[in-house]
Amino acid sequence: MPVTLADIRAAARRIRSGIPVTPCPESIPLSDLTGAQVFCKLDNFQRTGSFKERGARNALLRLPAAQRSRGVIAASAGNHALGLAYHGQLLGIPVTVVMPDYAPLIKVATCEKLGARVLVEGVDFAAARAAADVLVEREGLAYVHGFDDPDIIAGQGTMALEILRQVPDADAIVAPIGGAGLIAGLAIAAKALKPDIQVIGVESKATASFSAALKNDGPITIPRRATLADGLAVLRVGANAFELARPLLDQVVAVSEEWIALAILRYLELEKTIVEGAAAAPLGALLAGQLPELQGKRVVLAVCGGNIDPTTLSRVIERGLVADGRLGRLTVTISDRPGGLEALSRVIAKAGASVRDIAHDRAFSGPDVSEVRAVCTVETRDAAHLKDLRRALKKAGFPVAK
Known part of the structure; x- marks a missing residue:
């Protein structure tokens, strides 16, 4: 069924009394990080935490x-x-x-x-x-279908009406794609009001059902795979949403789990906001360099939800730190005699790193009972610092196992 700008405007009038207009501020730190002028449409500020x-x-x-x-x-x-x-x-x-x-x-x-x-x-x-x-x-x-019902798509499209009032000179809107209801509504409204604006969809590589539909020339069921972006874990894109969105989208990219985790971490650290994996995907694509044409452009990221389980968030933060090179694990052979661990600790401290955790592996350390493998989890400033630490350990006689 078709959904038009008139439908979306009618939906905006209909829901006005119960749906707040969410902010869309410019993010200076994310702009500095990505090279685009980034604005964040914070629909994670809705009462239940998402655009839905x-x-x-x-x-x-x-x-x-x-x-x-x-x-x-x-x-x-x-x-x-x-x-x-x-x-x-x-x-x-x-x-x-x-x-x-x-x-x-x-x-x-x-x-x-x-x-x-x-x-x-x-x-x-x-x-x-x-x-x-x-x-x-x-x-x-x-x-009530969550992403393929015309009334749902029209309601999601109201986000674009707000975006173009808040950032009228936007060059691009980058939004996640799961079932495609959001991207369809956004594209219909945005392209009708500003035909030259780019509308770009971002999927998780683990659940790229829209890309699969493009290759198949129609929706097709894909295998289930684990993803941080549970909101994008739709195995078959909506048929109606797909047909509405396909002719309007300028580009669709898929981002890896590592970049999604890193994007969640960046939002937390730089924007002081908690987002779920689906909402982090658009920033993940920018961080991964998958949208180089947006350098210097005014880009609105659809921050569509913040409902991430706290236990998952803690694991994601650690994965983000690993992807960022700020948390590393090193296996080093040291002397099992007094002073062996102290010597290792001195090298790590002198390199400016910090030991978060250390464990001794004696059972599998080889035939020399005077040696032990030390498995160290270390905190570093970034990936370059972690490489420097590895070089310092090697120079000091503590080669790091690969």
Whole structure:
């Protein structure tokens, strides 16, 4: 079904009373880091932490009165479920959500707190959707698709209306792609209002369903793979969203998990904001140098969500530090006699690094019982500093195992 600028403008009027206009400030540190003039559209500031509220409220308000009383259901990894649960509660519409088993625990718990009936079913979105379809038939619920429903797409497109009011001279909008509902809505509105603006989509390499659809000339199911960007873990892009977005997108790139982790770390350190993996993907593409044509351009990053599980965040921070060269692990053979560890520590300290953790591996250190392998986790300033430390250890007679 077509979605037009008129639909998106109507959605903006419809949801205005329940959806705040989120800020879109310029980020000086991210601009310095990437070489583009970067603005961050902070939709992680929505009440439930993501842009999904826009489409959810629009779709709920479009329901006939009789259906509002029966309620709605959706399969979702989390953010669509949160948006439906919150606005269903505000509007008095019963909401049931079916989540696949990889949904972050924080999203499951929050949905329940917002009054939704939550069912965790299936190993992927397709299995969760199948479970939801059973309840559609059994209970007369309306299924609200998280990224392929025209009302959802129109609601997500309201973000572009705000962006172009806040940054009217923007050269590009870079947004993540999962099921493609957000990128479709953004592209429809942005291209209608400013035809020369670039709209660029960023996927996780682990879940590149839009790129697979482009190669296949239509949506195709891809294998499930683990990703930090659980919000992008859609195995089959929406057919409607794909057809709407395909002719409007200037480029689609896929970013690795390491760059997503590093982008989460950069947002935390430089922008003092917590983002989930999906929201970090656009910055990850810039950091990875995958969009060199945006150097010197005014670029808006769609920071679409901040619902990352705290336990996952701690692991991601460490992965980001490793990718940044600020956390390293070295295996060094030292003397197992008194003073061996002290000598190693002196070299590390003199190089300006810090030991976070150290363990002795005696059982697998070789035939010389006077030697032991020391497995050291060290903190350094950056990748160059870590290389300098390796050279200093080698010069001091402590070769580092590869």
